[in-house]
Amino acid sequence: MKGLSILxxxxxxxxxxxxxxxxxxxxxxxxxxxxxxxxxxKMFVLFxxxxxxxxxxxxxxxxxxxxxxxxxxxxLGPDDVFSAKNLEAAVHFYxxxxxxxxxxxxxxxxxxxxxxxxxxxxxxxxxxxKDRYTFKHSARVAEYAMKTAIKxxxxxxxxxxxxxxxxxxxxxxxxxxxxxxxxxxxxxxxxFALVKKHPGDGADMLRKTAYADLADIVEQHHERINGRxxxxxxxxxxxxxxxxIIGVCDTFDAMTEDRAYRKAFSAEYAMxxxxxxxxxxxxxxxxxxxWQVLKEEGKIQ
Ligand SMILES: [Fe+2]
Ligand SMILES: [Fe+2]
Numbered sequence: 001m002k003g004l005s006i007l008x009x010x011x012x013x014x015x016x017x018x019x020x021x022x023x024x025x026x027x028x029x030x031x032x033x034x035x036x037x038x039x040x041x042k043m044f045v046l047f048x049x050x051x052x053x054x055x056x057x058x059x060x061x062x063x064x065x066x067x068x069x070x071x072x073x074x075x076l077g078p079d080d081v082f083s084a085k086n087l088e089a090a091v092h093f094y095x096x097x098x099x100x101x102x103x104x105x106x107x108x109x110x111x112x113x114x115x116x117x118x119x120x121x122x123x124x125x126x127x128x129x130k131d132r133y134t135f136k137h138s139a140r141v142a143e144y145a146m147k148t149a150i151k152x153x154x155x156x157x158x159x160x161x162x163x164x165x166x167x168x169x170x171x172x173x174x175x176x177x178x179x180x181x182x183x184x185x186x187x188x189x190x191x192f193a194l195v196k197k198h199p200g201d202g203a204d205m206l207r208k209t210a211y212a213d214l215a216d217i218v219e220q221h222h223e224r225i226n227g228r229x230x231x232x233x234x235x236x237x238x239x240x241x242x243x244x245i246i247g248v249c250d251t252f253d254a255m256t257e258d259r260a261y262r263k264a265f266s267a268e269y270a271m272x273x274x275x276x277x278x279x280x281x282x283x284x285x286x287x288x289x290x291w292q293v294l295k296e297e298g299k300i301q
Contacts, residue, residue: 011035015118019043034103038065043139044093044101046084047163048146048156056105057083063099067091070297089146090163092139116209117164123171123205130178131170137253142166144249144290145242151289152241162242165217169246172202172218184261196222196230221246224281244283248274248290251282267299 011023019042026033038044044065046056064077069091076082076093084091124138131137145166149159173181176198180191187195203219206212220243223229225236229247255270265273271294278287294300 032103032105032107034105035061036101036103038063038093038095038099038101040095040098042095044095044099046087046091046093047160048087048090052086054105054107055083055085056103057081059102059104061100061102064096065093065099066096067093088150089159090143092143117168117211120168120171120205120209123174124168127170127173131173131181132257132259137257138167138170140253141169141246141249144252144293145245147293148245148249148286148290149242151292152245152285158242161214162217162245164211165214165242166246166249168202168206168214169218169221169250170198170202171205172198172200175201182260200231216240217242217246219243221250223247225283226280228281239283241283241286244286245290248282248286252290252294267294268301271300 007025011025012027014021014023016022019039021037023035024032025035036044058081060076060078060080062078064075066073066075068074075096128137142163146159146163149162154162176194180187180194183191199219199222203215206215206218217240219231220234220239223232223234223239223243224247225239225244227233227235229239252267252270252274255265255273256267258264271291274282275287275291278284291300
């Protein structure tokens with residue numbers, strides 16, 4: 001029949017990683033119909049849109065997932081629908097079982113889940129496995145960074161760029177031996193030299209992708225405004241604000257998790273330390289915005 005197209009148990013394109021499979025079922029006139037499968041215990045993330053005109057609808061076919069909306073946990077299951085328009089921050093859904101979702105959007109969102117980003121995220125996951133006792137460091141840093149950027153009135157495009165850069169900020173650590181990452185004692189000069197290469201290595205990995213414009217953010221996440229950071233020793237305004245935000249959120253998250261050589265510090269303590277260094281190592285405006293975010297979330301007094 002003219003005008004009719006049938007796709008029997010098939011898809012136009014698919015991307016897969018170890019947490020999700022996303023299949024493009026239909027596309028046309030700027031619209032996309034997709035089916036996504038999220039594995040049990042993995043996250044499904046809704047990213048902020050790129051403008052007022054973007055609308056996305058989601059219909060849960062099978063399985064259950066949970067979303068935490070500032071402390072209130074909401075469970076979603078088959079036949080539940082949710083939609084996003086003008087989303088101000090990324091929303092994380094936790095898959096309680098394997099979940100399949102049908103989604104419909106009036107812009108292409110397939111690119112967020114492009115194979116390139118998927119590959120890099122996989123590297124990120126490997127890094128977290130060899131680097132940390134607690135996982136999801138990068139996901140938490142991304143969440144904090146995004147909320148801080150919203151406080152600082154960043155534009156949507158900048159926010160989603162910052163989100164991806166945060167997720168990938170430590171991928172360069174893939175080149176650091178596990179013994180060095182997990183060493184309980186002070187690093188030797190040679191070992192520290194290896195660690196200092198990770199921002200540049202991560203940036204180089206990104207420069208080979210369509211996301212090359214995020215490379216500088218990753219490269220600068222250990223720069224500090226007094227010029228005592230690495231790899232370049234950039235100062236003040238030479239450092240991208242996005243990189244300064246990741247710097248603060250990364251430090252906070254690292255301090256508040258258990259490490260090989262010490263127990264976690266409390267959120268209060270970590271934030272007090274960071275505020276002490278505002279204007280020295282960290283950008284005062286970033287520290288202030290992040291502090292507000294933590295207060296609003298009830299993580300600190
Ligand atoms: Fe790092
Ligand atoms: Fe980090």
